[in-house]
Amino acid sequence: MPDQPAGSARPGRGYSRDALWAMAHAERGALADDLADLDAEQWGRPSLCGSWTVEDALAHLTAVASVGRVRWVTSVLAARFDFDEHNERRKAEHRGSTPAETLRQFRAIIPSTTSAPGPTVAWLGEVVVHAQDIRRPLGLTYTPSIEATTAVAEFFAGRDFTVPSRTLIQGVRLEATDGPFTTGTGPLVSGTTIALTMAMAGRAAYCDDLTGPGAPTLRTRVVAHDRGDAR
Structure with a gap:
């Protein structure tokens, strides 16, 4: 972007x-x-x-x-x-x-x-x-601003940069429950913008916060990525 x-x-x-x-x-x-x-x-x-x-x-x-x-x-x-x-x-x-x-x-x-x-x-x-x-x-529950997380989510959805974010979400549709972020086509994955962002960054822990018929597919991909060194 x-x-x-x-x-x-x-x-x-x-x-x-x-x-x-x-x-x-x-x-x-x-x-x-x-x-x-x-x-x-x-x-x-x-x-x-x-x-x-x-x-x-x-x-x-x-x-x-x-x-x-x-x-x-x-x-x-x-x-x-x-x-x-x-x-x-x-x-x-x-x-x-x-x-x-x-x-x-x-x-x-x-x-x-x-x-x-x-x-x-x-x-x-x-x-x-x-x-x-x-x-x-x-266990710190601070949530980044919706503006910041949406900007990052859109960037991650648009290209693989330091993480294979775009590759991870191919064939599923992401929809944020707390903001305007949506992307893709296919089985739905929904959750907060930060949870979707962190999943795209390869953090498997955040897949627990996602729902929808596409969530198992995304989880499988993220877990496979998270077995490596996610930096």
């Missing part, structure tokens, strides 16, 4: 870069506030993101907002296009010596507009998805 000129802002589509970054900043701030009082056990709890802990996933979000295009290309080349290795190196670089330091470093990048190559909505998607990767295992 290419970024659109400023001034066009319909629900879930046509947002300007400034509007998309504002949503990303708001979601980062909300996540930082949610994590302010975690204890050591919670920081070490597994996230929904592969083998990463809650602290690891937060450090990854800091890295995503700290590594610009030139440095990203350099890092990927150094990792010989092994994106898992690239992500591990940058995550380790931005993880503090303590969880408190990791959180402080994350707070420092809340207003950042630094990113790797790609459309701005993709980096909003990084925040939305990884924030839920962190929150769900912690």
Whole structure:
């Protein structure tokens, strides 16, 4: 989904870069506030993101907002296009010596507009998805704004980017129960916009929140993807 000129802002589509970054900043701030009082056990709890802990996933979000295009290309080349290795190196670089330091470093990048190559909505998607990767295992029930989740859902439905989101939903129809997002044809899968977004991101835990005749098909695909390293 290419970024659109400023001034066009319909629900879930046509947002300007400034509007998309504002949503990303708001979601980062909300996540930082949610994590302010975690204890050591919670920081070490597994996230929904592969083998990463809650602290690891937060450090990854800091890295995503700290590594610009030139440095990203350099890092990927150094990792010989092994994106898992690239992500591990940058995550380790931005993880503090303590969880408190990791959180402080994350707070420092809340207003950042630094990113790797790609459309701005993709980096909003990084925040939305990884924030839920962190929150769900912690039992935190914050829901991102419908504008942010709809924009990300539409992006995921439109193309495979860092996750095979478009491939996962081929042959089913998705309909949000709390917003305007709909896409596809075939057996219906319904749920909240965030649940549909997280399923498209390959997070099997969110398939529990989906209903409809197409839900078993989507679950089977997502579970198969989730057995890999969903980052």
